[in-house]
Amino acid sequence: MTEAPAVEDIVAPYRxxxxxxxxxxxxxxxxxxxxDYIAAVGACHCLMCQRWNGMLFGxxxxxxxxxxxxxxVTRHASSSFSxxxxxxxxxxxxxxxxxxxxxTEIELFPGLFEGAKDFVLLSEIYSDRAPHYVTLAGDHxxxxxxxxxxxxxxxxxxxx
Numbered sequence: 001m002t003e004a005p006a007v008e009d010i011v012a013p014y015r016x017x018x019x020x021x022x023x024x025x026x027x028x029x030x031x032x033x034x035x036d037y038i039a040a041v042g043a044c045h046c047l048m049c050q051r052w053n054g055m056l057f058g059x060x061x062x063x064x065x066x067x068x069x070x071x072x073v074t075r076h077a078s079s080s081f082s083x084x085x086x087x088x089x090x091x092x093x094x095x096x097x098x099x100x101x102x103x104t105e106i107e108l109f110p111g112l113f114e115g116a117k118d119f120v121l122l123s124e125i126y127s128d129r130a131p132h133y134v135t136l137a138g139d140h141x142x143x144x145x146x147x148x149x150x151x152x153x154x155x156x157x158x159x160x
Contacts, residue, residue, distance in 0.1 A: 010141070014040040014122065020062075022112035024092035028071045031094065031112060035066025040122035041110050045130040046145070052084060052093070056134050059096060059107035060119060067106055069094065 016039045022031040038061045049057030072088040077099075085094045096107040110116035121140050128144040130136070 010122065011038050011040065014038050014120070020113050020115045022108070022114075022116075024071070024087035024090055024094065024112065026087065026090035026092070028089040029073055029087045029092065029094060030070045031108065032068045032070075033062050033066055033108075033113075034068070035063050037062035037066070038122075039116070039118075040120050041116075042107075042123045042125070043121065043136060045124070045126040045134065047129065048078065049126075050129075050131070052078070056130070057096070058110060058121075060110050060116065061105045061107055064097065064104055064106040067108070 015036065017036050018033075020033040020037065022033075023029065041058050041060050044057040046057075069085075073085045073094055074088045075083050075085045078084045078096075081100065082096060082098050084096050086092060087094060092112065093109050094112070095109075097103065097105070110119055121136060121138055123141040123143075124130075124136055125143045125148045126145050127142040128146075
């Protein structure tokens with residue numbers, strides 16, 4: 001039986017260092033990345049993400065210290081360990097992040113960044129929770145709710 005590849009081996013081809021500029025729908029919030037990020041998207045179909053996005057959640061990861069956000073954002077503590085933020089003016093979703101001060105990464109929405117249009121879909125979690133109208137094609141990693149929560153017991157993605 002072969003072991004699954006380590007996460008670092010999977011993301012290594014997509015590691016980038018550089019600049020990306022993004023903005024919300026109305027332009028009141030601007031996001032600048034000047035440093036490290038992963039040029040690949042992860043998708044989530046848990047009920048919490050479906051409720052927040054109306055469909056599915058897709059994000060890419062950047063080093064939080066290399067991200068500057070200007071403009072008014074509203075933060076929502078969506079769990080005991082994470083927050084989600086959106087533009088106060090237009091409601092565009094900006095980030096999801098772990099609030100642990102030791103956390104170095106932030107998840108950002110690729111649709112805010114024109115430079116992210118060529119990012120690949122790298123992974124999909126809660127794949128067994130995907131609505132029939134959302135089928136993501138391609139050869140990417142997929143994990144069911146059971147698979148994901150077995151490795152992340154603190155996550156309550158389908159909590160009501």
